[in-house]
Amino acid sequence: xxxNDGQKNxxxxxxGEPLDxxxxxxxxxxxxxxxxxxxxxxxxxxxxxxETDYLVYEAYEPMALSEMExxxxxxxxxxxxxxxxxxxxxxxxxxxxxxxxxxxxxxxRRAAFEACxxxxxxxxxxxxxxxxEVYADGETWIEGDSAAFN
Numbered sequence: 373x374x375x376n377d378g379q380k381n382x383x384x385x386x387x388g389e390p391l392d393x394x395x396x397x398x399x400x401x402x403x404x405x406x407x408x409x410x411x412x413x414x415x416x417x418x419x420x421x422x423e424t425d426y427l428v429y430e431a432y433e434p435m436a437l438s439e440m441e442x443x444x445x446x447x448x449x450x451x452x453x454x455x456x457x458x459x460x461x462x463x464x465x466x467x468x469x470x471x472x473x474x475x476x477x478x479x480x481r482r483a484a485f486e487a488c489x490x491x492x493x494x495x496x497x498x499x500x501x502x503x504x505e506v507y508a509d510g511e512t513w514i515e516g517d518s519a520a521f522n
Contacts, residue, residue, distance in 0.1 A: 382448075382456050384440035386433050388463045391470040400455040400477040407481035409488040413472040415465045425506045429462045429471060432500040436460070439499040443491055451487040453478040458491065460501055471503075
């Protein structure tokens with residue numbers, strides 16, 4: 373796991389450990405902010421009508437962390453936000469387990485909502501993290517924004 377702790381404590385991490393959504397969200401709270409928007413991406417039971425048994429996430433960690441840092445920098449330029457945290461889990465995840473948390477704090481909620489949505493779309497598009505969906509009758513690797521959740 374790598375953490376980047378800058379002036380505002382932005383952070384980006386990859387871990388094999390279960391994610392605590394509340395703890396991650398609280399890490400971006402700053403006194404000048406009035407809102408935190410948090411995305412809790414978790415494993416669902418059905419994808420495109422197919423029943424999922426579990427998922428496996430893999431990452432090219434050095435590049436994934438570098439891309440997460442670039443996303444944070446870009447979001448800070450693009451939106452009026454104060455602090456960002458991105459944590460993605462790798463390994464085997466069961467139905468209902470959290471795979472990714474993105475938390476964004478800002479003085480006002482609208483910017484935090486817009487930044488959080490932009491961050492998940494860009495993360496799925498640019499960060500080298502792959503998902504294998506395992507079903508009772510087979511498995512499929514999903515890459516980036518071709519993944520089925522929006």
